[in-house]
Amino acid sequence: MEVRRTVPVKLEVTDSDADSLRETIQQFLGAANYVVDAAYDGEWVETRKSVLHDETYADIRDRTELHSNHVQSARDRAVDALKSTVAKWQRGKTASLPTFTSPFCEYNRRNATFHDDHATLSTVGGRITAEYVLPDEDRDTPHSQYLCSDDYETTGATLHYREAADEFYLHVRTKADVDDPDPPENGTVLGVDIGVENIAVTSTGVFWSADELDHWHREYEKRRVSMQQRGTRDAHDAIQRVGETETGRVEQLLHCVANELVDEADERGCSHIAFEDLTDIRDRMSGGKRLHAWAFRRLFEYVEYKAEECGIAVERVDPENTSRRCSSCGHTAKTNRPSQETFECQRCGYENHADYNAAKNVGYRLLRDQTGSGGGAPVGVRLNTGMMNANGVMPVPESVRAGVHGESPRR
Ligand SMILES: [Zn+2]
Numbered sequence: 389m390e391v392r393r394t395v396p397v398k399l400e401v402t403d404s405d406a407d408s409l410r411e412t413i414q415q416f417l418g419a420a421n422y423v424v425d426a427a428y429d430g431e432w433v434e435t436r437k438s439v440l441h442d443e444t445y446a447d448i449r450d451r452t453e454l455h456s457n458h459v460q461s462a463r464d465r466a467v468d469a470l471k472s473t474v475a476k477w478q479r480g481k482t483a484s485l486p487t488f489t490s491p492f493c494e495y496n497r498r499n500a501t502f503h504d505d506h507a508t509l510s511t512v513g514g515r516i517t518a519e520y521v522l523p524d525e526d527r528d529t530p531h532s533q534y535l536c537s538d539d540y541e542t543t544g545a546t547l548h549y550r551e552a553a554d555e556f557y558l559h560v561r562t563k564a565d566v567d568d569p570d571p572p573e574n575g576t577v578l579g580v581d582i583g584v585e586n587i588a589v590t591s592t593g594v595f596w597s598a599d600e601l602d603h604w605h606r607e608y609e610k611r612r613v614s615m616q617q618r619g620t621r622d623a624h625d626a627i628q629r630v631g632e633t634e635t636g637r638v639e640q641l642l643h644c645v646a647n648e649l650v651d652e653a654d655e656r657g658c659s660h661i662a663f664e665d666l667t668d669i670r671d672r673m674s675g676g677k678r679l680h681a682w683a684f685r686r687l688f689e690y691v692e693y694k695a696e697e698c699g700i701a702v703e704r705v706d707p708e709n710t711s712r713r714c715s716s717c718g719h720t721a722k723t724n725r726p727s728q729e730t731f732e733c734q735r736c737g738y739e740n741h742a743d744y745n746a747a748k749n750v751g752y753r754l755l756r757d758q759t760g761s762g763g764g765a766p767v768g769v770r771l772n773t774g775m776m777n778a779n780g781v782m783p784v785p786e787s788v789r790a791g792v793h794g795e796s797p798r799r
Contacts, residue, residue: 396737408513423466453512461494491549579751646690662754664707715748
């Protein structure tokens, strides 16, 4: 099994090399934005790499001093961001075209060379050397574990510039082949996060979006408002009926989600499903969000009922900090959660969809709660890529990470 890790490392560079890096980043962002502009003709968005390559590659080489691999990486980032925008449109969401503003630049092994304590990087001003600012070697840090390890191979890196501090960080990507741990036949937990954007997300990376519920709710709300304006006795009865129809549809959908969720646990050989304790669920429903505490209680009941048929136990765990804790290294901080969807560990650099990270923490917490409690206690949490056990945590491969870096809505 292939395991990937990203290790953030601070760089030390001379003033003139810093100028070259800043200029490289500016030209890289410019190239990505140029591709986005070329992709949109006012009506359609082109997302085919080969077409966009033919349309933009020569132009960008002419207009910039970027390394050819930077031109290609900028195009690839633009294509990823465009695809994510198009996917949102297809789901009926409004989304603006991507604009690249946050300062970053991609490196691979053709325009960078990675060593244990430094890297050489192509810039618009030629190749420069950037020293790594490494912590104490004695400590068991991600740097010593992955950067300086012979088992982990460096595949590339993203250069980030933190403007406020005037600091450069290289997020170095590494990978290793590890033996697939033997999954135990029972004692495995499926962790579930519930929320507003997604009704449920599992520790195996299955998402049930709340888009459909939101859509219905808006439709029913419109009908309710127009009926209320009539204000008659008939209108009152009609509003009542709309409410019942909505409740019925929500219950039907929750039923489906519950069935699929228990199927997922069953197919993955899980003996336990862990939910957050829903008692103070109201806290999660702030900001005029549509899904109500009752819907989640109903989901929990459906899951409990269906799981019992399959011989799967459903447990509740303390939800405290499950959304702020890093499921990879355990670091817990408010700043790990810069937005609703994003989780970015400030210590180890682990990045993933926030709900997915939380789902793994929920599973992990049940493990912690029950470890040592004797017979039948769960021993591992089921993840997409294998098992997370109480001692070591299996990282998630890059392919299942959600979101696009360096993307912000066009103003
Ligand atoms: Zn972490």
